[in-house]
Amino acid sequence: MLAQSLADGILTGAIIALGAIGVSLGLQILRFANFAHAELVTWGGYLALVFVTFAGPGTPTGPFSFGWQLIAAMLLAAVLTGGLAWLVDRLVFSRLRRSGAQPLSMVFASFGAALVMRHVVVLIWGSGSYFYTSELQIALEVLPGVRMLPDQLFILGLTLLVVTGLHLYLTHSRTGMAMRAMAESPALARVCGIEVEAVVRWTWILSGALAAMAGVFMGLSPQIHPEMGLSLMLALFAAAILGGVGSLVGAVVGGLLVGLAENLSVLFVDPGYKTAMPFLLLLLVLAVRPQGLFGDKA
Amino acid sequence: MTGAVFTAEAVVAGYVPGLPIVQGASVAVAAGEIVTIIGPNGAGKSTFLKALAGLVPTTSGRVSLAGRDVTGLPAPELVRAGLGFVPQTGNVFTTLTIHENLVVGAHTVGGDLGPRLAAAYAMFPALAAKRGQRARVLSGGQRQMLAIARALMTRPAVLMLDEPTAGLSPKAVNEVFDDLRRLAASGVAILLVEQNAKAALRLSDRGLVLVEGRNRFEGRAADLLADPAVGEAFLGHRKAATPGGA
Numbered sequence: 001m002l003a004q005s006l007a008d009g010i011l012t013g014a015i016i017a018l019g020a021i022g023v024s025l026g027l028q029i030l031r032f033a034n035f036a037h038a039e040l041v042t043w044g045g046y047l048a049l050v051f052v053t054f055a056g057p058g059t060p061t062g063p064f065s066f067g068w069q070l071i072a073a074m075l076l077a078a079v080l081t082g083g084l085a086w087l088v089d090r091l092v093f094s095r096l097r098r099s100g101a102q103p104l105s106m107v108f109a110s111f112g113a114a115l116v117m118r119h120v121v122v123l124i125w126g127s128g129s130y131f132y133t134s135e136l137q138i139a140l141e142v143l144p145g146v147r148m149l150p151d152q153l154f155i156l157g158l159t160l161l162v163v164t165g166l167h168l169y170l171t172h173s174r175t176g177m178a179m180r181a182m183a184e185s186p187a188l189a190r191v192c193g194i195e196v197e198a199v200v201r202w203t204w205i206l207s208g209a210l211a212a213m214a215g216v217f218m219g220l221s222p223q224i225h226p227e228m229g230l231s232l233m234l235a236l237f238a239a240a241i242l243g244g245v246g247s248l249v250g251a252v253v254g255g256l257l258v259g260l261a262e263n264l265s266v267l268f269v270d271p272g273y274k275t276a277m278p279f280l281l282l283l284l285v286l287a288v289r290p291q292g293l294f295g296d297k298a
Numbered sequence: 299m300t301g302a303v304f305t306a307e308a309v310v311a312g313y314v315p316g317l318p319i320v321q322g323a324s325v326a327v328a329a330g331e332i333v334t335i336i337g338p339n340g341a342g343k344s345t346f347l348k349a350l351a352g353l354v355p356t357t358s359g360r361v362s363l364a365g366r367d368v369t370g371l372p373a374p375e376l377v378r379a380g381l382g383f384v385p386q387t388g389n390v391f392t393t394l395t396i397h398e399n400l401v402v403g404a405h406t407v408g409g410d411l412g413p414r415l416a417a418a419y420a421m422f423p424a425l426a427a428k429r430g431q432r433a434r435v436l437s438g439g440q441r442q443m444l445a446i447a448r449a450l451m452t453r454p455a456v457l458m459l460d461e462p463t464a465g466l467s468p469k470a471v472n473e474v475f476d477d478l479r480r481l482a483a484s485g486v487a488i489l490l491v492e493q494n495a496k497a498a499l500r501l502s503d504r505g506l507v508l509v510e511g512r513n514r515f516e517g518r519a520a521d522l523l524a525d526p527a528v529g530e531a532f533l534g535h536r537k538a539a540t541p542g543g544a
Contacts, residue, residue, distance in 0.1 A: 174402075184392065185388055
């Protein structure tokens with residue numbers, strides 16, 4: 001039971017981590033809490049659905065419930081959601097930045113943007129749920145007492161691959177270093193010749209693409225619905241802050257801890273308290289390390 | 299000034315519209331020359347440099363770099379035009395490694411950075427030994443070295459430094475000044491703001507005394523050091539005793 005809850009927690013945590021990376025980058029580079037980020041998760045899931053509706057999820061490949069079409073749909077959704085994130089920035093946040101808006105104004109604007117984005121989803125696709133595939137899967141025993149669906153193993157594997165790739169990108173590419181530089185000091189980044197707007201644009205696109213992947217993964221386990229992003233929002237912020245704002249490793253570890261806290265807590269307390277557990281953990285960690293587990297001291 | 303690679307004429311700049319801190323200051327620096335700006339606290343020295351670096355809005359005046367009018371250009375454009383700037387505080391990225399700081403410093407430079415990195419490490423061997431470590435582990439003097447090396451990665455025609463010796467030990471101050479001498483000898487035009495006025499003027503070819511955002515005195519550094527008016531007001535010289543005086 002404990003081992004199975006651990007596995008479930010890691011799976012939930014992987015999805016949260018992908019969304020939390022975007023929240024963490026936003027908090028550090030864009031310098032405000034973007035509550036519309038969770039809606040990018042929803043949009044990613046639905047944009048992939050558009051492709052799946054036309055092309056189908058494909059003939060199941062190996063043990064998975066889908067074929068290459070769903071992977072193509074996910075990549076397409078990642079690109080489109082990245083573009084959508086940038087569009088939202090152009091329409092809402094960049095105007096506020098130019099007018100010298102305070103971070104609190106940006107936060108409230110993000111609430112507004114989130115509401116609009118969520119209700120546009122309902123307007124287009126309705127309030128019901130959708131599945132990418134109706135294929136049935138049989139859980140595999142991956143470890144003694146731990147059973148997981150092949151699709152869930154795919155989610156874990158691809159998350160690991162994406163996070164590793166992103167880590168290498170941020171630490172070895174010049175654009176990645178510029179993003180980290182701007183996260184620490186926008187003024188110094190400017191005197192190094194870094195175009196702030198270019199980094200901001202790239203941050204939105206990257207965050208949107210990762211959120212879309214999280215959305216597709218949520219759709220694979222097992223459905224998408226208009227409030228899937230909203231249901232994830234607090235967990236995303238908890239993970240980003242728990243791990244330490246601006247830290248990729250922190251967002252991943254934070255996501256895993258939030259996922260584990262939710263899934264392990266049901267072994268000991270009423271499941272009704274499940275969603276509160278990550279925040280209890282957050283309070284405990286912040287009491288000892290206000291900058292989060294992997295965050296840098298201000 | 300004839301032959302200046304960098305000139306700023308009658309610059310008016312400030313953080314708040316209608317409240318200029320720099321009120322018509324001018325300066326010119328030739329290739330290989332060191333010019334120091336001194337003045338009392340609140341004279342607008344740092345704001346002047348920040349305005350020239352594109353970090354503070356300039357409301358009037360003219361700035362040219364290598365014959366090109368660069369007035370009002372944003373900071374990244376000025377870097378591309380050949381300007382390097384080392385701010386007084388927060389002048390290195392502490393969460394990045396020394397190597398990453400140098401790479402970020404060359405953000406506007408395309409292609410292989412190998413030769414530039416090798417040159418930076420050759421000029422500052424202390425940095426080479428710690429290239430994989432985060433900049434936060436460096437001492438104050440080493441941070442200044444890194445900040446200068448970072449600004450030099452674009453091979454700027456002009457390097458501006460805002461109080462590079464603030465808070466440093468006397469040994470580190472000498473090292474920074476030696477580095478600046480070597481840089482000037484290599485042809486870089488250096489514009490310096492310094493509180494350590496006497497030492498900076500001894501290092502410099504020319505000097506400028508800024509008071510309330512305007513040029514009060516300017517000329518050869520040796521002349522400013524010898525000028526009793528400058529000495530008494532800004533260099534801490536005692537007034538010469540007058541016979542029969544109190």
